[in-house]
Amino acid sequence: MLTRLTTLPREARDTLFLLLVIAWVLLPQVGNLPLWCSALAGAVLVWRGWLTLQSRPLPGKWWLVGLLALTIAATLMTHRTLLGRDAGVTLLVVLLTLKTLELRARRDAFVVFFLGFFCMLSNFFYSQSLLTAASMLLGLLGLLTVLVNAHMPVGKPPLALAARTAGGMVLLGAPIMVVLFLLFPRLAPLWGVPSDAMTGRSGLSASMQVGNIATLALDDSVAMRIRFEGRPPPQQDLYFRGPVMSSFDGREWRPPLFNFSPRGGQGGVGSNLSVAGAPVSYEVTLEPTSRPWLFVMEAAAQSPVLPGYRSVMQADLQWTVNRPITDLVRYKAQSYPIFRHGPTRPVFGLREFVALPPGFNPRTLALANEIRSDPRYRNASNAQLVQLVLDRLRSGYTYTLEPGVYGQHTADEFWFDRKEGFCEHIASAFVILMRAMDIPARIVTGYQGGELNGVDGFWVVRQSDAHAWAEVWQEDRGWVRVDPTSAVAPGRTGAFQRLAAPQGVVAQTLGNISPTLAAQLRATWEAVNNGWNQWVLNYTQGKQLNLLKEIGFDSPSWEDLSYVLLGIIVLAALLGAAWTLWDRTQHDPWLRLLARARRRLAKAGIDSTPATPPRQLAQQVLARYGGGSGSPGQALHDWLMQLELQRYAATSSGQRSQRREIRRLRQQWSALAWPA
Structure with missing residues (x-):
């Protein structure tokens, strides 16, 4: 064949x-x-x-x-x-x-x-x-x-x-x-790559149904990369806030209908964010999500710096932008690990966060009534009841990636039957029990943790780091983060104790041969890919102007950029023209073409000296390969004879005509079929 x-x-x-x-x-x-x-x-x-x-x-x-x-x-x-x-x-x-x-x-x-x-x-x-x-x-x-x-x-x-x-x-x-x-000036949106459909890979969903985040945990692709300025926080404190779910229909959690005012909110439940301590500064490189969400570490008081987008903080501390993120973006943010938000006194709007649909999870409701009616907990605070439920989770419950398919009463199955689940099962069952005890609670989704890439120094957050946790309202404190998954599996929010996503055949083979080598190769590839994202895909107008600053411009502008580009083009054209003129005066194109033919013939076994004329070379070709009309040896012989004719039988035609003849011979030489 x-x-x-x-x-x-x-x-x-x-x-x-x-x-x-x-x-x-x-x-x-x-x-x-x-x-x-x-x-x-x-x-x-x-x-x-x-x-x-x-x-x-x-x-x-x-x-x-x-x-x-x-x-x-x-x-x-x-x-x-x-x-x-x-x-x-x-x-x-x-x-x-x-x-x-x-x-x-x-x-x-x-x-x-x-x-x-x-x-x-x-x-x-x-x-x-x-x-x-x-x-x-x-x-x-x-x-x-x-x-x-x-x-x-x-x-x-x-x-x-x-x-x-x-x-x-x-x-x-x-x-x-x-x-x-x-x-070349970046003139958005003409420079950007068009993205006109909501078909990109999404990270978290706009709603949370049991089993949804478990599917994402199987995806080991990168969700975002973070570079901290200075010492990064402990891994267990890396909570990157996404959509907040408070509306529950018995099976699915959704964001509230009214979530627009960070100050007053609906029924007085606004963000009321107050921060303390030193902020953590960092830069996020976010992969396309096709969602208008910005993931920031809890809690960001100021708007993330994202050129070309307009960002706003919702009443539940979630940051959103004015259009879906369909391309790789990079933004800077500051977060305060010590913060407090939400109302500190009971308000009417908190009733929304204790609502439960009728006809669901009867055993969980009975458990809540049992706890509330127990004389030991009749006057217990919300914080004490939260601790009671967390203690229950620490005994006999399991964190798993394969909890099976849950039925209609998801909280009942978790608390009394299966006693195992992924973070969404645990968080959902926890919040339902809190609400059944008349304690305002809601679910927060996002990403938790990440791993440090030792090659480039970036923290890599993967889709498998998608997480769900809870927020419980406590008097005098407001909304308090409670991660019930940490009670079941403390390693989930610690270092290197995650449920592993399935690997491909190549990754498994490398891991079996040398786990260290496999991890190093993966880190190196991700560092190279991150460098591509940072220096090529995210080469922005600001970086262009910074480049001009480095070469001596005090306050560069687009006009300066255009002048530099035009100057380089003119300089390159002048240098090319000067080199062409010098090349024509220093080199004989006929001699160069003959030398090229000699080198090719020498590889074929036909030796010659610089004094060997084309006619003698043509005779050697016929002697070696033979002639005949249409044969490769005859075609090569004829070309060599034309080359000699052009040199030694030249007429009084002008120099331009001779250059044209040399170009024709060069093209014919490139197209010659060589004898086998």
């Missing part, structure tokens, strides 16, 4: 290589495209490859028109529109693959090339990770290779030669790309 591929005609070989490059470019899109689109694209590429191998004619235009009409209808049914990111990428993939079925002329090939470039860029609409960038760099080299190969019309030039030329083009263009990246 391999021998057959190497002996294919040039057109068939080039077509198969082009199809392979297109498949590589489209492969990362499979998870973002509708299933029918991925299946259609794969089928069309395989069909086109089969037609090429079998030397079959391409389908007629009515086949293409029918497939195009069918895909447009399918796109409308899937996305309900032909506009927007998802529908546009779907149509782009379909058009690219269908265009390969009418790849008859050179013009058609160029259309396919440039559609391939657009499809390559569309991968960044969904992911700007380092892995995506690396794979698309290979795709870029592949597309440039087929583009360079298409400009070699004579013979059967090896693809390796076109790949070397494409690689040289990339290296020559790399300095220009770096300069444009550093200095």
Whole structure:
């Protein structure tokens, strides 16, 4: 099979290589495209490859028109529109693959090339990770290779030669790309990657149903990274606040309907936040969540600094922004580990936090009445009752990732039947029992803990760190954090005692061979990926202006940025022109072309000296490979004779005509097929 591929005609070989490059470019899109689109694209590429191998004619235009009409209808049914990111990428993939079925002329090939470039860029609409960038760099080299190969019309030039030329083009263009990246003004939103759908990976949900966070705990992907200024707080104090749930329908917890005023709130239950002690300053790099939530360590009194967003603190201390976060963002915040919030005296609005739906958890309600009616606890404070329930949790209850499916009465099953659960089961059962004892309580969701990456010094918070805890109201103190999971499993909020997410085959193999090596490789990769996020994806306008400050500008502006960029472009153009003029005066292009031919012939076993003329080289080629019309040896002989003719039989034509003839000979040399 391999021998057959190497002996294919040039057109068939080039077509198969082009199809392979297109498949590589489209492969990362499979998870973002509708299933029918991925299946259609794969089928069309395989069909086109089969037609090429079998030397079959391409389908007629009515086949293409029918497939195009069918895909447009399918796109409308899937996305309900032909506009927007998802529908546009779907149509782009379909058009690219269908265009390969009418790849008859050179013009058609160029259309396919440039559609391939657009499809390559569309991968960044969904992911700007380092892995995506690396794979698309290979795709870029592949597309440039087929583009360079298409400009070699004579013979059967090896693809390796076109790949070397494409690689040289990339290296020559790399300095220009770096300069444009550093200095081209960031004009949001034109610079940003469009994200027009709520289809990104979410961290926590807007509601909490038993089993929801347990699913997230199986996800070991990064939720956010934190860099502290100075010494970080203890790991057990790292509570990053997210949505607060207080409305309960018997199965599902939801945020309150009215949660807008941090001061007064609904019924006087506002934040009333007061802080003490020294603040903790830190910077968060948050992965896309498609939710308008900012996760900050409890409790942040001032708005996090997030350029381009408008943030506000809700009555329950949760920070939100004016639009969903669909791209990687970075913000600075200050939090006070010592704080107090909420009303310190009973108010009407607290009744909302003791409400329970009728008909649910009768045994839990009976337990609450039993505790309340016990003479020992008749005059107990809320804090004493909380301690009583925590003591109950410490004896006979288990923290597990697989608690099974809970029924209608979730709190009853936890307290009396299963006696095991994940943090959401424990927190929900705890809050229900508190409310049944007429103690205001609510659930807070977010992330707890994290681990320090020793390579780059960032704290990594994963989706598996998603957590749920409780807040209980106490007179003279307000809302007090109570983590009932810590009573069941103290290690959950401590260091290195988490339930582990399942690992892949490679991670398991490395872990079995050397756990230390596996952990080090993971930390190194995450540090590299974090560096990509910090210095490439988060290269903002502020960083551009700071760069100008470092090179001597006192108060840089966009105008200064434009002047620097224009100056570099002009300087580069002048240097290029000067080098070209110097190169023409210092080097004879004919001699360089002859030296290139000598080096290639020497690798083939035909030795020569600098004094050997092209005619003698041509005779050596015939003696070694033989002649004959159309043979590679004859073509090489004829080219060498043309080279000698251009030098020694030159007419009185102008210098421009001679340079044009040298360029023609250089192109022919690149396209020559060498004898085996």
